[in-house]
Amino acid sequence: MESIWLSAWLKPTGGRRPKRLVAGLPVIPRRKVTHRGIVIEEMDFDAILARRPSVVLVDELAHTNVPGSRNAKRYQDVEELLAAGIHVISTLNIQHLESLYETVERATTVKVRERIPDRVVAEADQIVNVDITIGGPAAASEGRKSLYQGTD
Numbered sequence: 001m002e003s004i005w006l007s008a009w010l011k012p013t014g015g016r017r018p019k020r021l022v023a024g025l026p027v028i029p030r031r032k033v034t035h036r037g038i039v040i041e042e043m044d045f046d047a048i049l050a051r052r053p054s055v056v057l058v059d060e061l062a063h064t065n066v067p068g069s070r071n072a073k074r075y076q077d078v079e080e081l082l083a084a085g086i087h088v089i090s091t092l093n094i095q096h097l098e099s100l101y102e103t104v105e106r107a108t109t110v111k112v113r114e115r116i117p118d119r120v121v122a123e124a125d126q127i128v129n130v131d132i133t134i135g136g137p138a139a140a141s142e143g144r145k146s147l148y149q150g151t152d
Contacts, residue, residue: 022057033066040066045077048086055087062096062114075116097121 028048030041042065048056058081063074071077078088095104099118105111121127 025057028056033068035066035068042066042069043074043077045070045080048081049084052084053086055089056081058088058090061090061092061120062116064114073114073116075120079120092116092121 028044028051031044031047033040033042043058058074058078061075061078065071065074065077071080078090081088094100095108095110095112096115097118098115101112101115
């Protein structure tokens with residue numbers, strides 16, 4: 001097994017700060033998939049398995065993979081990586097938890113399409129909570145805007 005590899009899946013719209021935080025880590029190139037005439041970049045699951053890193057960073061745990069992928073959801077990819085002995089560090093916004101679906105919908109009137117079973121989080125070795133409201137009302141407003149626009 002190699003040391004740390006950064007999965008090719010760091011949300012492209014994540015801004016400059018996340019890119020700076022992972023600068024210098026090796027990157028596994030994304031695979032390009034054509035779906036309905038559109039080229040989509042996805043995490044290259046097979047390349048990660050082939051390299052067998054000890055740890056991989058995988059953004060957006062609730063992501064729905066492009067049709068025809070090995071698994072329908074990214075959390076299923078992560079479960080396979082874990083079963084292969086690869087440690088995974090991932091990200092998840094809490095509105096994607098199945099048990100919070102109705103609460104989020106009532107509070108925001110937004111139907112969150114991408115959801116994961118709560119058991120996925122319950123099986124985690126460690127959870128770090130990061131609150132988007134740290135910057136005060138403006139940051140909270142941006143967080144809500146992101147939720148409404150589906151760009152979380």
